Amino acid sequence: MNELTLFAFPGACSRVSLILLEQAHADYQVHWVRLTKGEHKRPEFLAINPKAKVPALKIGNDILTENPAIISYINQLFPSAQLLPVSNNALTQLQQLSDLCFCSSTLHPMVTRFCKPEFFATSDAIISVKQKAQDALNDALVWVEQRMGQAAWWYGEQWSAMDAYLFWVLTRLQSADFSLAEWPNLHRFVQAMLTRPAVQRALAKEQQLA
Ligand SMILES: N[C@@H](CCC(=O)N[C@@H](CS)C(=O)NCC(=O)O)C(=O)O
Numbered sequence: 001m002n003e004l005t006l007f008a009f010p011g012a013c014s015r016v017s018l019i020l021l022e023q024a025h026a027d028y029q030v031h032w033v034r035l036t037k038g039e040h041k042r043p044e045f046l047a048i049n050p051k052a053k054v055p056a057l058k059i060g061n062d063i064l065t066e067n068p069a070i071i072s073y074i075n076q077l078f079p080s081a082q083l084l085p086v087s088n089n090a091l092t093q094l095q096q097l098s099d100l101c102f103c104s105s106t107l108h109p110m111v112t113r114f115c116k117p118e119f120f121a122t123s124d125a126i127i128s129v130k131q132k133a134q135d136a137l138n139d140a141l142v143w144v145e146q147r148m149g150q151a152a153w154w155y156g157e158q159w160s161a162m163d164a165y166l167f168w169v170l171t172r173l174q175s176a177d178f179s180l181a182e183w184p185n186l187h188r189f190v191q192a193m194l195t196r197p198a199v200q201r202a203l204a205k206e207q208q209l210a
Helices: 014-023 067-077 090-115 123-148 161-175 184-194 197-209
Strands: 004-008 029-032 056-059 062-065
Touching: 004 014, 014 067, 014 161, 014 197, 056 067, 062 067, 067 090, 067 161, 090 123, 090 161, 123 161, 123 184, 161 184, 184 197
Parallel strands: 004 029
Antiparallel strands: 004 056, 056 062
16 A cells, blocks of 8 residues: 555644544554644645645655545545445435535635634734624534434444544634534534544644644
């Protein structure tokens, strides 16, 4: 098997892949890209990912970027870990991709605006960008809260990559003081995730850099 290196930063969305690699008991290296020191904009990292974002996954001499693609790749590489529900139905597979895209394309931009409004606004408008992001999140999370009230995990009784992705969304928000007090199912879900050994190992790895 090709050597795997995950380019990551503690607390960033690379946490999803870190959890999945731990869940699959993969043999892999982590290369920390210190976003807070601007390392993602340095030539060494731009040679890995010219988009200047983590995660990036180095597979032998190849590079894969973008969360849904990396997650799908890890799922395919470790079939016995069943990181997504197994199905031969093309529509079901695309519905799973659609779920991953919901996290990456709908929720993630709102999370970034809530956590880092200064990336999107001059100082006079930072508060309103954050408030608008909070409003958008409140709307989007209604459906997620309902869904997570129906079973333990996103896909029912089977834990999956979607749970890892949703966990990152929620814990990133919490780190920026977004309260889950109004979202009891999401709160329960985060607590349940924290008891999982693969999640604990991933968070411990992140702590090593902190
Ligand atoms: N579309 C990308 C987004 C990745 C992304 O936004 N990563 C953030 C960390 S959560 C990042 O690297 N931010 C650095 C920056 O924008 O300066 C994906 O899904 O992989």
